[in-house]
Amino acid sequence: MSKVRTVEEAVARIPDGAILMIGGFMGVGTPPRLIDELLRQGKRGLTVIANDTARPGVGIGKLIDAKAVRKVIASHIGTNPETQRQMMAGEIEVELVPQGTLAERVRAGGFGLGGILTPTGIGTVVEEGKQKIEVDGTVFLVETALKADFALIAAKHADYLGNLDYALTARNFNPLMAMAAGTVIAEAEDIVPVGVIPPDAVVTPNVLVDCIVAKEVRHG
Amino acid sequence: MSKVRTVEEAVARIPDGAILMIGGFMGVGTPPRLIDELLRQGKRGLTVIANDTARPGVGIGKLIDAKAVRKVIASHIGTNPETQRQMMAGEIEVELVPQGTLAERVRAGGFGLGGILTPTGIGTVVEEGKQKIEVDGTVFLVETALKADFALIAAKHADYLGNLDYALTARNFNPLMAMAAGTVIAEAEDIVPVGVIPPDAVVTPNVLVDCIVAKEVRHG
Amino acid sequence: MDEKTLIAKRVALELRPGNLVNLGIGLPTLVANHLPAGVNVMFQSENGIVGMSPVPEAGAVSGDLSDAGGSPIGAVPGAAAFDSAISFGLIRGGHLDVTVLGGLQVDQDGQLANWMVPGKMVPGMGGAMDLVSGAKRVIVAMQHSAKGTPKIVKRCTLPLTSVRRVDLIVTELAVIEPTEAGLVLKEVAPGITPADVLAFTGAELIVPASVPTMAIAG
Amino acid sequence: MDEKTLIAKRVALELRPGNLVNLGIGLPTLVANHLPAGVNVMFQSENGIVGMSPVPEAGAVSGDLSDAGGSPIGAVPGAAAFDSAISFGLIRGGHLDVTVLGGLQVDQDGQLANWMVPGKMVPGMGGAMDLVSGAKRVIVAMQHSAKGTPKIVKRCTLPLTSVRRVDLIVTELAVIEPTEAGLVLKEVAPGITPADVLAFTGAELIVPASVPTMAIAG
Numbered sequence: 001m002s003k004v005r006t007v008e009e010a011v012a013r014i015p016d017g018a019i020l021m022i023g024g025f026m027g028v029g030t031p032p033r034l035i036d037e038l039l040r041q042g043k044r045g046l047t048v049i050a051n052d053t054a055r056p057g058v059g060i061g062k063l064i065d066a067k068a069v070r071k072v073i074a075s076h077i078g079t080n081p082e083t084q085r086q087m088m089a090g091e092i093e094v095e096l097v098p099q100g101t102l103a104e105r106v107r108a109g110g111f112g113l114g115g116i117l118t119p120t121g122i123g124t125v126v127e128e129g130k131q132k133i134e135v136d137g138t139v140f141l142v143e144t145a146l147k148a149d150f151a152l153i154a155a156k157h158a159d160y161l162g163n164l165d166y167a168l169t170a171r172n173f174n175p176l177m178a179m180a181a182g183t184v185i186a187e188a189e190d191i192v193p194v195g196v197i198p199p200d201a202v203v204t205p206n207v208l209v210d211c212i213v214a215k216e217v218r219h220g
Numbered sequence: 221m222s223k224v225r226t227v228e229e230a231v232a233r234i235p236d237g238a239i240l241m242i243g244g245f246m247g248v249g250t251p252p253r254l255i256d257e258l259l260r261q262g263k264r265g266l267t268v269i270a271n272d273t274a275r276p277g278v279g280i281g282k283l284i285d286a287k288a289v290r291k292v293i294a295s296h297i298g299t300n301p302e303t304q305r306q307m308m309a310g311e312i313e314v315e316l317v318p319q320g321t322l323a324e325r326v327r328a329g330g331f332g333l334g335g336i337l338t339p340t341g342i343g344t345v346v347e348e349g350k351q352k353i354e355v356d357g358t359v360f361l362v363e364t365a366l367k368a369d370f371a372l373i374a375a376k377h378a379d380y381l382g383n384l385d386y387a388l389t390a391r392n393f394n395p396l397m398a399m400a401a402g403t404v405i406a407e408a409e410d411i412v413p414v415g416v417i418p419p420d421a422v423v424t425p426n427v428l429v430d431c432i433v434a435k436e437v438r439h440g
Numbered sequence: 441m442d443e444k445t446l447i448a449k450r451v452a453l454e455l456r457p458g459n460l461v462n463l464g465i466g467l468p469t470l471v472a473n474h475l476p477a478g479v480n481v482m483f484q485s486e487n488g489i490v491g492m493s494p495v496p497e498a499g500a501v502s503g504d505l506s507d508a509g510g511s512p513i514g515a516v517p518g519a520a521a522f523d524s525a526i527s528f529g530l531i532r533g534g535h536l537d538v539t540v541l542g543g544l545q546v547d548q549d550g551q552l553a554n555w556m557v558p559g560k561m562v563p564g565m566g567g568a569m570d571l572v573s574g575a576k577r578v579i580v581a582m583q584h585s586a587k588g589t590p591k592i593v594k595r596c597t598l599p600l601t602s603v604r605r606v607d608l609i610v611t612e613l614a615v616i617e618p619t620e621a622g623l624v625l626k627e628v629a630p631g632i633t634p635a636d637v638l639a640f641t642g643a644e645l646i647v648p649a650s651v652p653t654m655a656i657a658g
Numbered sequence: 659m660d661e662k663t664l665i666a667k668r669v670a671l672e673l674r675p676g677n678l679v680n681l682g683i684g685l686p687t688l689v690a691n692h693l694p695a696g697v698n699v700m701f702q703s704e705n706g707i708v709g710m711s712p713v714p715e716a717g718a719v720s721g722d723l724s725d726a727g728g729s730p731i732g733a734v735p736g737a738a739a740f741d742s743a744i745s746f747g748l749i750r751g752g753h754l755d756v757t758v759l760g761g762l763q764v765d766q767d768g769q770l771a772n773w774m775v776p777g778k779m780v781p782g783m784g785g786a787m788d789l790v791s792g793a794k795r796v797i798v799a800m801q802h803s804a805k806g807t808p809k810i811v812k813r814c815t816l817p818l819t820s821v822r823r824v825d826l827i828v829t830e831l832a833v834i835e836p837t838e839a840g841l842v843l844k845e846v847a848p849g850i851t852p853a854d855v856l857a858f859t860g861a862e863l864i865v866p867a868s869v870p871t872m873a874i875a876g
Contacts, residue, residue: 025705026728078781100746100788107743112532112574114360117334120791123821135364140334144355161518167722168739169706175741195517202520205490207460245487246510298563320528320570327525332750332792340573343603381736387504388521389488395523415735422738425708427678427700
C-alpha cells in the first residue's frame with residue numbers, strides 16, 4: 001500500500017498533546033509544509049523535541065508563536081525571544097539538553113538503547129537528578145533515551161517506498177529522529193521512483209518511514 | 221602534507237602487540253593489501269577487534285593462520301575452525317560480544333561515550349562481571365567503550381584529503397572503526413581528486429583519516 | 441516434502457505484507473523461497489542491507505554485496521545499505537518485525553538457547569542475542585528433536601541467547617506458542633497427533649481440546 | 659585595530675595546519691578571517707559539516723547549507739556533511755583539535771561559564787558543554803571585562819559550562835594560560851603592562867618576571 005498521503009491526511013493523524021520530534025537546525029531541515037499544516041489544523045498542547053525553536057516566524061518558531069507547544073526539549077532557545085518570554089511567564093516548559101547529548105538521547109531511543117554514558121554535563125546543572133556511573137575510574141553521566149509519538153522529517157528526496165536522503169546541513173537531527181518515533185512522517189523536496197536513490201545514498205531506510213507527504217500540485 | 225603512503229610505510233607504523241580494529245564481515249570490507257602486508261612484515265601478538273575472523277585463508281583468517289594474533293574481540297568465530305582450535309588450545313584469547321553490542325562499543329569509543337545501556341545479554345553469560353543499571357524500571361547492561369591503536373579500513377573511494385565512501389555490505393564496521401582508533405589507515409579501491417566525492421556521499425570525514433594507502437602501480 | 445521445507449513453508453505464513461524480516465543462517469534462510477503470493481516483505485541482512493534478494497542470475501554478483509555468511513546476494517530496487525550500528529539499531533530499536541532463527545533448545549518459559557554448546561562448539565552469538573532481544577516477533581524454526589533428544593525442554597541446559605520469551609516455535613511436528621501460562625500446542629503437522637508431539641517433547645505442553653492441522657504455504 | 663579584531667588575530671596564531679577547528683558564534687567567528695598564510699585548517703560547523711567556508715560570492719547560497727546560526731555558508735572542496743550525532747561524535751570523541759568560544763566568566767581553576775545568566779538570559783547551552791568537554795584544546799576568546807566588571811574571577815558565580823580546565827584565554831589585554839598552579843599571564847597586548855591586566859582581573863594571576871608582548875597574526 002502506498003505511503004503517500006496529502007499533508008492534511010498526514011497531519012490529521014497527530015492528536016493534540018502528542019510528543020513530536022521535529023528535524024531542523026534554526027529552521028534548516030525543518031519540514032515547512034508539515035509545520036504550516038499543524039498550525040492550520042490548530043494543534044494544541046504539543047511536546048516538541050528539537051535542536052532549537054529557530055526564530056519567531058521561522059520553522060518551529062511558528063508553533064511557538066501560535067502557542068501550540070506545551071513543552072520543549074531542546075539544546076538552545078536563545079535565538080527565539082518568544083520562547084524565552086513564554087518560558088519566563090510559565091506558559092511553556094523548557095528542558096535544555098546539551099546538543100551532543102540531545103543527539104545521542106534521540107539516537108538511543110531509536111536504536112533500542114536505555115541511554116548512554118557521557119562526560120558532558122558532569123559538575124554542571126545538567127547532572128541534577130541524574131544517575132552517575134564510574135567506568136575504569138572515570139565518572140560518567142547516564143543520559144537516558146528519548147522517544148516520540150511522531151517524527152516530522154524534512155528530506156531532500158524520498159522514493160515511493162520511503163527511502164530518504166538529505167542535503168548538506170539540512171540533514172542534522174532528521175535521520176536520528178526518523179528512528180525514534182512511533183510514526184514517521186516525511187516531507188521531501190521531491191519524490192522519486194523506487195531505485196533512483198542508490199542503496200549507498202539512502203540515509204533513512206524505507207522501513208522506518210510510515211508516511212510520505214504528497215507533493216503540492218502546481219500548474220504552469 | 222599528503223596522507224598517501226605506500227602499504228609498506230603504512231603498516232610499518234604498527235608495532236607488534238598493537239590493538240587493531242579491522243573492518244569487514246566475513247572478509248567483505250576487510251582491507252586485503254593491509255592484511256597481506258601485516259603478514260609480510262611478520263607482525264606478532266596483535267589484538268584484533270573485528271566482527272569475525274572470516275575463514276582460514278580469507279581476510280582476518282589469514283592473520284589467525286599465521287598466529288599473528290594474541291587476542292580477538294569479535295561477535296562470531298564459528299566460521300573459522302582454526303580460530304576455534306587455537307582458542308581451545310589456549311593459544312589465543314577470544315572475547316565474544318553480541319554483534320550489535322560490538323558495533324555500539326566501537327562507536328562509543330569513537331564518539332567519546334563511556335558506554336551504552338542495552339538489554340542485549342541481560343540474563344545470559346554476557347552479563348558476567350558487568351555493571352547493570354535501572355532506568356525507568358528496566359534493567360540494562362552497561363557495555364563500555366572500545367578503542368584501538370590503529371583502525372584498518374577498507375573503503376570504496378578515498379580522496380586525497382582522506383574522505384571515504386563505502387560500497388553496500390562492505391561498509392559494515394568500517395565507518396565506526398574509523399572514529400575509534402588513534403591512527404586510521406585506509407585502503408581504498410580507488411583514490412580520487414578532492415571534491416569528487418560529494419559532501420553528502422562522504423561517510424568518513426577526511427579529518428579522521430591519518431594515512432591513505434597508495435594504489436598499486438600496474439602496467440599494461 | 442522434506443522436514444525443513446515443511447518448516448520453512450509454515451513459517452512463511454507468519455510473514456505479513458510490508459514486514460521487515462531477518463532470517464538466520466541455515467534452515468530459516470529457506471523461508472524466503474516460500475513466501476505466499478502477494479506478500480512483499482523486505483529482508484534484512486544484518487551485515488548492512490535492507491532489501492536483500494537472491495542473486496538474480498549466474499555471474500551477476502558483486503564482491504561488495506553479501507549475506508551474513510559471506511555469500512553473494514542481490515538487492516531489490518529500493519534497497520538501502522548502512523553500517524553495522526544502524527543495522528543493529530534497526531534490530532534493537534524495535535524496527536524489525538520478524539526474526540526467524542534456528543534453535544538448540546527452547547524451554548517451558550519460551551527461552552531460547554542457540555549459540556553455544558560449552559566445551560564443544562563456541563561459535564559466538566553473532567547477532568542472535570540482539571535479534572532475540574530486539575525483534576518485535578521471534579520465531580524459532582527448528583527440528584523437533586536432535587537424534588531423538590528433545591530440543592523443547594523444561595529448562596534450557598545450554599547457555600541462553602536471551603531471557604526474552606520467543607513468540608512461536610515451528611518444527612516438523614508442530615507449531616507451539618510460548619505464553620505466560622506455558623507452551624501451547626497450536627497446530628500439528630499433517631499425519632501427526634498431539635500424542636506424537638508430546639512423545640518427542642521434553643516439556644509440558646498445554647494441549648487444547650482441538651488442535652488444527654498445520655497450514656502450509658504454497 | 660578594534661579589540662575584537664585584536665583578539666581574533668591573536669587566537670588565529672594558535673591554529674596549526676591540518677587542525678579541525680570549531681568557532682563559536684560571535685567574536686570567535688572572526689578568527690577565520692585572520693588565518694596566517696599557509697595555515698590550512700578545516701572548520702567544522704556543529705550543525706553538520708566539516709569544510710565550511712564563507713559564501714564564495716553574492717547570491718551563491720543554498721537553503722540547505724548554513725552555519726550554526728542559520729546563516730548561509732559555503733563549502734570547500736573536500737567538505738563532508740553528516741548528521742548531528744556524527745557531528746558531536748567528532749566533538750566529543752576527541753577528533754576536534756581546537757574550539758574557540760566566547761565566555762561570560764573564567765575562574766582561577768580555568769573553568770568556564772558561558773551559557774546562562776540565571777533569571778536574565780537562558781539561551782541554552784547549545785553545543786558549548788560538548789565542545790568544552792570534548793575538544794582537544796579549548797580557547798576562550800572574550801573581552802577582558804564587561805562594563806568594568808572583571809570576567810576573570812576567583813570562582814565562577816554563573817553556572818559552569820564544564821568542569822574541564824580550558825587551555826587558553828585570549829582577551830584584548832592579555833593571553834592567560836590556566837594551569838594546575840593557577841592562571842599564568844603569558845602575554846600582554848601592545849601598550850599594556852602586567853599591572854594593567856591585574857587591575858581588570860578578579861582572580862590571582864601568576865606573573866612571570868618577563869611577560870612578552872602579544873604576537874598578532876597578519
